[in-house]
Amino acid sequence: MSKQVSDGQPQGAKLAVVIMAAGKGTRLKSRRPKVLHEIGGKPLLAHVIAAAGHLVTRGDIFVIVGHQAERVRAAVSASGVQFVEQAEQRGTGHAIQCARAAVQGYRNILVLSGDVPLIRPETLEKVWQFHQSEKAAMTILTAAPEDPTGYGRILRKRHHDTPEVEAIIEQKALTGEQQSIREINSGIYAFQTAPLLTDLDKLTANNAHGELYLTDVAGLLRAAGERVVAVQAAEASEVLGANTIAELVALDATLRAATAKRLMAAGVTILRPDTCVIDAEVEIEPDTILEPYVQLLGHTRIGTDCRIRSYSVIENCTLGNDVLVRQACVLAESTVADGARIGPFAHLRPGSEIGEDAHIGNFVETKKARLGKGAKANHLTYLGDAEIGAGTNIGAGVITCNYDGAHKHTTRIGERAFVGSDSTLVAPVTIEDGAYIGAGSCITKDVPAGALAVGRARQVTKEGWAAARQARQKKQE
Numbered sequence: 001m002s003k004q005v006s007d008g009q010p011q012g013a014k015l016a017v018v019i020m021a022a023g024k025g026t027r028l029k030s031r032r033p034k035v036l037h038e039i040g041g042k043p044l045l046a047h048v049i050a051a052a053g054h055l056v057t058r059g060d061i062f063v064i065v066g067h068q069a070e071r072v073r074a075a076v077s078a079s080g081v082q083f084v085e086q087a088e089q090r091g092t093g094h095a096i097q098c099a100r101a102a103v104q105g106y107r108n109i110l111v112l113s114g115d116v117p118l119i120r121p122e123t124l125e126k127v128w129q130f131h132q133s134e135k136a137a138m139t140i141l142t143a144a145p146e147d148p149t150g151y152g153r154i155l156r157k158r159h160h161d162t163p164e165v166e167a168i169i170e171q172k173a174l175t176g177e178q179q180s181i182r183e184i185n186s187g188i189y190a191f192q193t194a195p196l197l198t199d200l201d202k203l204t205a206n207n208a209h210g211e212l213y214l215t216d217v218a219g220l221l222r223a224a225g226e227r228v229v230a231v232q233a234a235e236a237s238e239v240l241g242a243n244t245i246a247e248l249v250a251l252d253a254t255l256r257a258a259t260a261k262r263l264m265a266a267g268v269t270i271l272r273p274d275t276c277v278i279d280a281e282v283e284i285e286p287d288t289i290l291e292p293y294v295q296l297l298g299h300t301r302i303g304t305d306c307r308i309r310s311y312s313v314i315e316n317c318t319l320g321n322d323v324l325v326r327q328a329c330v331l332a333e334s335t336v337a338d339g340a341r342i343g344p345f346a347h348l349r350p351g352s353e354i355g356e357d358a359h360i361g362n363f364v365e366t367k368k369a370r371l372g373k374g375a376k377a378n379h380l381t382y383l384g385d386a387e388i389g390a391g392t393n394i395g396a397g398v399i400t401c402n403y404d405g406a407h408k409h410t411t412r413i414g415e416r417a418f419v420g421s422d423s424t425l426v427a428p429v430t431i432e433d434g435a436y437i438g439a440g441s442c443i444t445k446d447v448p449a450g451a452l453a454v455g456r457a458r459q460v461t462k463e464g465w466a467a468a469r470q471a472r473q474k475k476q477e
């Protein structure tokens, strides 16, 4: 934000955003601070910070922390926001009092609630524009949901042709007639800083919770002859708060439904979208199909023409085009190149890089394993700390013994090699291009290119042994 030359007011940046996030969230009955509960795979507070980040730079965002402050800070400090401490949580009005020193250099502040996470940047922009054009001291974002229970209500001025507001009345203080007001306070406001800071000191805790309510500032500003206005959000769903686990789950469903809708609008097929769990930042190219009960988490990216079959869980992975992930696979922090086939029941652990057209079959586990183009490990295998060249075939039951009890070691296998079934490869060990490993081998020494290595006990065959044994047994009887 550009610095403004003052006209009698303190010089400083124009707008700061203050996010109230110090509350405990008693109604959640949870040990985790409310603003760190997640929807769409991300903490509530992170959603609010992301929305605020569209209006101001991160340095102009002040997060008020209090309950489990260290934990809350740690969770979002990477975003570059500032923090203000509210050591004792004495209400939303008190929270803003604690931010006084931080915000007095700004002409205006936008106050957001850390537990109202679905707010869109466009709506915040609308509030900010309305606040400026109305030259208001306080602008309240409101909504008219089906069920307003639990929210503060907006007491409008009687004339209908003005956006002006008389007061905000909290649920517990509603008198008879006021019970029918459907317009709610979203907990999101714009303020001119100077009149706000003057009236903040006049707040009293004379209410049902014995707290200092920020909402009382509306009435105080009105009494001081200041302009207090309301602007309604287009969709009530965007300003719903999360005070209980049921409300959190409802917000999560709303957010995920919106994500699925966005993806489908962009050409992705999601069969039974209500059964899929797709995080907000997942990206998928058109013509990919997600079967029911798929979970796509974190920063997962999937190319075009892929098919992800049911019960697979994919977290922070990048998949190319034409990839098939069969049923019940678990993929984490891995990449899968074009045309690869995974599963069913495969486990790609962090650092797996599956090459183009490679196959990872059932009950195969990989970790920090790189498979080249067309390499195959189709059955019952563990590949950890391994490099496997293009066109190499890993037989059923092969195991890289990568851990000696103290350190991890690497197994290197060249191109077009063949590792027979049930072989154990004791790392560090290198098998060069085109080498063959006999089935059932325990390989402890490097194998040169094109060689055959067999590391197993020689078979002993005793002709007629069974009959001889029977005869011995008969004699003993």
Ligand code: UD1
Residues within 6 Å of the ligand: 020, 021, 022, 023, 024, 034, 035, 064, 066, 086, 088, 089, 090, 091, 092, 093, 094, 095, 113, 114, 115, 116, 150, 151, 152, 153, 168, 170, 184, 185, 186, 187, 212, 213, 214, 215, 240, 241, 243
């Ligand atoms: C508040 C509003 C209510 C509005 C609703 C919208 C007040 C008095 N009431 O009620 O009119 O309809 O939001 O969702 O403001 N917080 C602090 N410090 C505190 C107390 C709270 O930082 O001392 C934070 C909380 O962490 C939360 C936010 O402020 O993120 C709102 O507090 P909460 O207790 O949830 O207020 P509501 O009862 O929902």
Ligand code: CA
Residues within 6 Å of the ligand: 115, 241, 242, 243
């Ligand atoms: Ca709330």
